[in-house]
Amino acid sequence: MGEIILVRHGQANSTATTEEDYDRLSPLGHQQAAWLGDWMRAHGYAFDHVWSGTLRRHRETVAGMAFAADEDARLNEIDYYNLTTIMHEVKGEPFPTPETFGDHMPKVLAAWQAAEIEGAETYDNFERRIAELLAEAAVPGRRVLCVTSGGVIAMVLRHLLDLDLIKMSRVMLPIWNTSIHRIHLRGEEPILAGFNAIPHLDRPDRAEARTYY
Numbered sequence: 001m002g003e004i005i006l007v008r009h010g011q012a013n014s015t016a017t018t019e020e021d022y023d024r025l026s027p028l029g030h031q032q033a034a035w036l037g038d039w040m041r042a043h044g045y046a047f048d049h050v051w052s053g054t055l056r057r058h059r060e061t062v063a064g065m066a067f068a069a070d071e072d073a074r075l076n077e078i079d080y081y082n083l084t085t086i087m088h089e090v091k092g093e094p095f096p097t098p099e100t101f102g103d104h105m106p107k108v109l110a111a112w113q114a115a116e117i118e119g120a121e122t123y124d125n126f127e128r129r130i131a132e133l134l135a136e137a138a139v140p141g142r143r144v145l146c147v148t149s150g151g152v153i154a155m156v157l158r159h160l161l162d163l164d165l166i167k168m169s170r171v172m173l174p175i176w177n178t179s180i181h182r183i184h185l186r187g188e189e190p191i192l193a194g195f196n197a198i199p200h201l202d203r204p205d206r207a208e209a210r211t212y213y
Contacts, residue, residue: 002185003143006153007036009061011177011211019081025060028209032178032201033064039200051075052147061178062147069147074133077149078126079119083108086117106169113165130155138190150175160192177211
């Protein structure tokens with residue numbers, strides 16, 4: 001049986017207002033990545049292939065885990081900051097706050113899917129590149145690690161579980177920084193086997209190190 005393990009990056013710069021400023025790990029994000037790498041080695045994890053997105057927060061996370069990775073832009077996140085700005089300009093939608101983000105995200109995804117707004121890529125291209133990556137990673141007998149972002153993980157689950165956009169957006173909201181998501185292969189068929197695990201943070205003295213953003 002093969003296995004794909006998806007890991008969300010460590011905590012990034014959560015006070016940012018632009019994608020460029022967001023795209024770097026906080027001191028806690030670096031620590032989360034180091035703890036995850038230590039946990040994996042302590043539990044005998046070895047990988048036949050390690051992939052990372054090309055964004056800085058992806059590269060810093062996999063480096064903090066102490067794994068060597070091949071970079072693949074298909075693992076890069078949705079261009080959410082730009083989509084939010086365009087959503088505001090085109091449809092007058094207010095910029096999200098931490099309190100309104102959960103309702104804002106499905107509106108942005110729906111407008112993006114309908115081509116009412118467009119960022120660095122189309123929605124169809126985003127959906128297609130994740131499907132292509134998933135198919136390429138799904139090799140029987142091989143264990144693959146992919147360090148990526150929450151939107152990519154949610155899109156993988158959309159493909160596996162046939163989620164609509166509302167359910168996909170709900171899946172995105174609770175994804176922890178440096179969380180583990182497991183996909184087992186039944187032959188070449190990918191099956192969700194685990195979601196949003198943080199065993200490296202699941203101890204009382206690390207309770208405050210569990211972050212969503």
